[in-house]
Amino acid sequence: MSEHDQADRGPAGETGAVEFEVVPVRTGLLRMRASERQRANGQQRPAWPGNAMNSRRWRLRRRPALRRPLTVIGLAILGGWLLLIVLGGLIAPADPNAQDFTRFEPPSSEHWFGTDGLGRDVLSRVILGARVTIPLAVLLVVMALAIGATAGAVAGYASGAVDGVIMRISDLVFAFPPIILAMAVVASLGPGLRNAVLAIVVVAWPSYARVVRSLVLTFRSRDFVAASRLLGASNRRALAVDVMPNVYGPVLVLATLELGNALLLLSGLSFLGLGARPPSPEWGAMVADGARTFDRWWIGMFPGLAILSVVVGFNFLGDSLRDALDPRTSRAIGSRAVGAPSR
Numbered sequence: 001m002s003e004h005d006q007a008d009r010g011p012a013g014e015t016g017a018v019e020f021e022v023v024p025v026r027t028g029l030l031r032m033r034a035s036e037r038q039r040a041n042g043q044q045r046p047a048w049p050g051n052a053m054n055s056r057r058w059r060l061r062r063r064p065a066l067r068r069p070l071t072v073i074g075l076a077i078l079g080g081w082l083l084l085i086v087l088g089g090l091i092a093p094a095d096p097n098a099q100d101f102t103r104f105e106p107p108s109s110e111h112w113f114g115t116d117g118l119g120r121d122v123l124s125r126v127i128l129g130a131r132v133t134i135p136l137a138v139l140l141v142v143m144a145l146a147i148g149a150t151a152g153a154v155a156g157y158a159s160g161a162v163d164g165v166i167m168r169i170s171d172l173v174f175a176f177p178p179i180i181l182a183m184a185v186v187a188s189l190g191p192g193l194r195n196a197v198l199a200i201v202v203v204a205w206p207s208y209a210r211v212v213r214s215l216v217l218t219f220r221s222r223d224f225v226a227a228s229r230l231l232g233a234s235n236r237r238a239l240a241v242d243v244m245p246n247v248y249g250p251v252l253v254l255a256t257l258e259l260g261n262a263l264l265l266l267s268g269l270s271f272l273g274l275g276a277r278p279p280s281p282e283w284g285a286m287v288a289d290g291a292r293t294f295d296r297w298w299i300g301m302f303p304g305l306a307i308l309s310v311v312v313g314f315n316f317l318g319d320s321l322r323d324a325l326d327p328r329t330s331r332a333i334g335s336r337a338v339g340a341p342s343r
Helices: 003-007 028-040 049-067 069-091 122-158 160-174 178-189 193-220 223-230 235-246 248-271 283-291 297-325 327-338
Strands: none
Touching: 069 122, 069 297, 122 160, 122 193, 122 235, 122 248, 122 283, 122 297, 160 193, 178 193, 178 248, 193 235, 193 248, 223 235, 235 248, 248 283, 248 297, 283 297
């Protein structure tokens, strides 16, 4: 049997009138040309008997990753903090900066998290501190992702001198411990949340650049990219349409996992006095206040638990996204769900 006959034969042995081609995932240009050719000929792709089963297994493969206990816990934690960010002003029992209560009052029915050395309600400061710490962590990850992904894509696709310059800059950043380099950048710019965010962006972007570069190098040499170039696609179109869609999954997982590290770095700079300035209710600065009075354990413990819960939530969500987007992991989970042996 010739290769042309094998291409025209479906999984169940039926012979169709349409020539089927092996089209990789996310090859927009090739798929568009194939569909246009079929529409011009007035043909429709016949329904294979295996399509329904494959579609069912695809759905079952994704569902277990989203129903795992860690996924549910992570989404519940992050959903709770998102609710506090939106409704914090209505939920907080007092003004976070109001010094209207007794100093160093331990947790009680009136003040669930106690009060600090200035008579401020710790619960109110923790709730409204979520509006400061979490959005800034998300912002700096988005900024680092945008810079790193752009630099890595250009380095991986252009190669040559451009690749060498970008990777040597990232090697220079990797040569320093992240917290030390961030402290140096903040010290040169001056303390404050804005400068702390910029410092962490400087520290964080090389990780995304290296991951994106390696993925672009992998997909750049694939046959579907070469075919797209032969069909007339420019370098920019081939990179944006054929290569980058295959990079989004791993980069999204990395960004989700890096949210926890970004929050820790931001809180660490505030703990050292290089981030939030008083009286801003930032979690790292609140932990620093508690470190000055160890005998009043509640001042630093509750902001620390808030940091812990958010970091754990982001890590759980990142692991779940990895399991859902990684074909090998999701295939193993889906096979166990449908009762088939994993390969």
